[in-house]
Amino acid sequence: MDANEKLWWFRYIVAIPVAALSTILTISGFFQNxxxxxxxxxxxxxxxxxxxxxxxxxxxxxxxxxxxxLALYGVFAYFxxxxxxxxLFYTLIQIM
Known part of the structure; x- marks a missing residue:
């Protein structure tokens, strides 16, 4: 795996726990939707x-x-x- 692929996958994978954190902060009311x-x-x-x-x-x-x-590779995949x-996480929590 070359450096570009490693960077892309790293940013893609980091986005998942950040999305979970965003969901938790939204549900808890900290960010007030x-x-x-x-x-x-x-x-x-x-x-x-x-x-x-x-x-x-x-x-x-x-x-x-x-x-x-280094700064821009994977920005689209991340967001x-x-x-x-x-x-997805927000919807799953709302229907449970």
């Missing part, structure tokens, strides 16, 4: 994936196809999967 606050929470965790990728996964810009890929799982 505010989608914008949940989006900022997801964006905060996305920004945290950058230093984790550099320091823990040891992915450097030199290993990627473009230097900016789409976060939104999908947030809606």
């Amino acid at each position: 505010s989608a914008i606050l949940n989006f900022f929470l997801a964006a905060f965790f996305y920004i945290l994936t950058y230093p984790i990728a550099v320091h823990i996964l040891k992915i450097t810009p030199d290993k990627l196809k473009n230097r900016r890929d 789409i999967s976060w939104f999908f799982f947030w809606v």
Whole structure:
């Protein structure tokens, strides 16, 4: 698995627990059903994936196809999967 794939999968997988956290905060009333606050929470965790990728996964810009890929690669997958799982978890909790 090359560095691009590792980064993409890492961000995709991180989106799932972030979606669960968004669901918990929405259900508990902490965010009072505010989608914008949940989006900022997801964006905060996305920004945290950058230093984790550099320091823990040891992915450097030199290993990627473009230097900016470290910041942007997987952004669409992250936010789409976060939104999908947030809606899924919220719906499952509401019907139980």
